[in-house]
Structures are given as structure tokens and as C-alpha cells.
Amino acid sequence: MTYDIAIVGAGILGLAHALAASRLGLSVVVVDRDQRAVGASIRNFGFVTVTGQQNGDCWRRAMRSRDIWEEIAPAAGICVLQHGLAVVARRPEAASVLEAFRNHPVMGEDCELLSPAEGRARFPWITGEAEAVLYSPHDRRVESRDAIPRLAAFLESAHGVTIRRGLAVHAVDSGRLVTSGGVVEARHVVVCPGDDLATLFPDRLAHYGVHRSKLQMMRLRPLKPLHLNCAVMTDLSLVRYLGYSELPEARPLLSRLRSEQPAHLAGGVHLIAVQSADGTLVVGDTHVYGDTMDPFSDNALDELVLEEFGAVFPHVDYEVTERWIGTYAAAHDRLVLIDTPMDRVRLVVVTSGTGASTSFAIGEEVIQELCA
Ligand SMILES: Cc1cc2nc3c(=O)[nH]c(=O)nc-3n(C[C@H](O)[C@H](O)[C@H](O)COP(=O)(O)OP(=O)(O)OC[C@H]3O[C@@H](n4cnc5c(N)ncnc54)[C@H](O)[C@@H]3O)c2cc1C
Incomplete structure (x- = not known):
């Protein structure tokens, strides 16, 4: 099967992209190398912080993401x-x-x-x-170690998102992921690798000083x-x-x-x-x-x-x-990195400690731009 969107990474950022894409009626697969979430997205405070975020895009994204947390929490069983x-x-x-x-x-x-x-x-x-x-x-504030698995389960059951765990993605091309379990085909790809700076597009991440x-x-x-x-x-x-x-x-x-x-x-x-x-x-x-x-x-x-x-x-x-x-990805000159390493592929990394607070809005923006 060829999906509309394949997403690498089932942390909050990858799941946020999956939510945005599935809300547009697109078919979505999320691929993660781990059997369950163990990264920054479950190690954080679960503090959806609006107050104190940088004035401008970050504050606006935090406000929008806060609203999405509130919208989905009851349906997803997130307290x-x-x-x-x-x-x-x-x-x-x-x-x-x-x-x-x-x-x-x-x-x-x-x-x-x-x-x-x-x-x-x-x-x-x-x-x-x-x-x-x-x-x-x-x-x-949500309890991330509980909220992230519930969000993933909600995307599978209510939005028809396919989540494939235990698959490491070795390479990305326009139109496909090469994984430890074979090739996954998709029209568009979004890579949300968190703070893995070495596996996918390490040259791009180094270029931006991540x-x-x-x-x-x-x-x-x-x-x-x-x-x-x-x-x-x-x-x-x-x-x-x-x-x-x-x-x-x-x-x-x-x-x-x-x-x-x-x-x-x-x-x-x-x-x-x-x-x-x-x-x-x-x-x-x-x-x-x-x-x-x-x-x-x-x-x-x-x-x-x-x-x-x-x-x-x-x-x-x-x-x-x-x-x-x-650990989370960081950069000196930006709070989020949205890059186009190749046609129909986006590399998205929250390069600040704001992913629980801003990912839902970032996901909406990237999916709208990528699939417009
Ligand atoms: C201790 C701590 C406290 C924090 N507190 C807050 C807070 O209160 N509020 C806030 O807004 N933010 C906070 N943050 C920041 C926030 O947690 C991060 O910005 C956010 O979790 C990043 O999400 P992510 O999905 O990009 O990364 P991750 O959660 O790290 O997920 C990335 C996923 O990609 C997968 N992956 C990577 N490479 C591959 C590959 N090649 N193949 C397959 N899978 C791959 C990984 O297995 C992982 O599951 C905190 C961070 C930390 C560490």
C-alpha cells in the first residue's frame, strides 16, 4: 500500500503530524524504532506552557497546541x-x-x-x-508517560492511523522509507527524529548546528x-x-x-x-x-x-x-527546525524544550504546507 504520509518518529511531534494529516482525511503511517515511547516526549513535565514562550510564533503555536490538547484529551482518555x-x-x-x-x-x-x-x-x-x-x-499539565501512549492509541482507533513499532528507518527517499523491516511507500514523508542527530539527514542537522x-x-x-x-x-x-x-x-x-x-x-x-x-x-x-x-x-x-x-x-x-x-535537540538560533532535505520530504525538529507545548500547531502548519 502507498500511504499519503509516512512519519518517522512516534514522539509528540510525529504524533502531532499524524493527527493533523488524519484530520485532513489522509492515510497515515507512523514508524518508530522503539516498541514504546521512551524519548523526550515521556520524560518531560507534560507542561503545556503558553506563558513565557517567546512572543510571536512560539506563543501563538503554544496557544493553538493548548487548544488541541483540550480538544482531544476527553476523546483520547487523557486527563x-x-x-x-x-x-x-x-x-x-x-x-x-x-x-x-x-x-x-x-x-x-x-x-x-x-x-x-x-x-x-x-x-x-x-x-x-x-x-x-x-x-x-x-x-x-498532562502526565506525559500516560498521555503519549493514549494519544497513539487514540490515533490508531479513532483516526485510522497505522503505527508500526520496532522498525528502524535507515534511509528516506522521496516516496519511501527504507526500514529494518522493509520498504514503506508514501507520497509524502515527515521525519521527526527528536534528538537522534546521526541517523537521518545528519548533514542537514549539522548544517543548522543542532x-x-x-x-x-x-x-x-x-x-x-x-x-x-x-x-x-x-x-x-x-x-x-x-x-x-x-x-x-x-x-x-x-x-x-x-x-x-x-x-x-x-x-x-x-x-x-x-x-x-x-x-x-x-x-x-x-x-x-x-x-x-x-x-x-x-x-x-x-x-x-x-x-x-x-x-x-x-x-x-x-x-x-x-x-x-x-535529552532534547537544541539550536542557538531557532526554536524549531523545518527543513526540506528533498522533494516531498520535511525534516522537523523542535530545537528547544517546547515540544509538548507547540507540536500540535507545528504539525498542522507542516502538513498544510506539504500537502497543499
Ligand atoms: C526532561 C525534559 C523536560 C521537558 N519538559 C518540557 C515541558 O514541560 N514542556 C514542553 O513543551 N517541552 C518539554 N520538553 C521538550 C519536549 O519533551 C520535546 O521538545 C519533545 O518531546 C520532542 O518530541 P519529539 O517527538 O521530537 O522527540 P522524541 O520524543 O524524542 O521522539 C522521537 C522519536 O523518533 C524515533 N526515531 C528517531 N530516529 C528514528 C529512526 N531512524 N527510525 C525510527 N524511529 C526513530 C525515536 O525512537 C523516538 O521515539 C522537555 C524535554 C525533556 C527531555
């Missing part, structure tokens, strides 16, 4: 566990960034800037430092009940996420963090805390950049994350029940 984000400013400089963000005509829409007293009333779990709190209603970021993550079990009614971030996120860090008000904050938290900045450490259905918290993260990453966790970096966690939650005792690392 949206958390709604919204609270950014807790620990310093006056961070409060100034939040105020500027709140006043931004696009990114700040529907966000609220709360005084410390208002923030503590709305979010009783804030028992540490707080100069101000930004609340955004836009963000969502490399990797390695992250450390933890799961904490609070020893007493704790209810986080939304995701949580702090000052360090305001110098990492471009929607904040590109505001002029972020410069004084960065100067202060350079003198007060240099190790955090060097390790790419900031705080995201989200909560799972069983009450545990997924907490991270750290960023080390390179080409071939070692597989080891650096305890000192985890301690820096936990130190930031302790600044907001000083009275929460917990045990660390899981630690894991993840």
Missing part, C-alpha cells in the same frame, strides 16, 4: 491534571518583570498580577519568599498532603523563558541572579513544579548542552533545584522517589 501557572517572584526585580509581562498587550492578556497577600490567599502553598505572584490561566540539551528531573512525594492548584515557577525561569527574558525589565534581574545564584545559571537550573494525580510532584530542571551527552546525573545540580524548591515551599518535607534524565 488534564492542572490548569494555569503561578510564577512566584522572590525578588523585587522579578516582580518588575512580572509587572511588565502582565502589561504586555498579547502575552499578558488574562494574566493577573497579585500582591504577596493576594498570592498567599489564592495559593496557600506559598509559605516562602514572595514579592508578587503572576497567575496565568493559559497553561495545562546539538543536545541534557536535563535532570525528580519526582518528590510530600510527606504531608499538599495540593498545588497550578504549575509553579520562580525568578530563575524569568531569565530562561524568552517571553520574559526578552523584556528590558529582565536585565536587572539577570544581574542580580548572576551575583546571587551563579551556580544555578551555570547549570541551566530553574524551577518547574507540577503535580500528578497521586499527589507526587514532578520537579526540575537543569540544562547542560553538548553533542554526545553522558548518561549520568549530577547530584549537585539536583540539590540546586531542590534549594529553589525550598525557597517557595520551606515547610514541605518530602522524599525523592524517582530521578531521571532526558
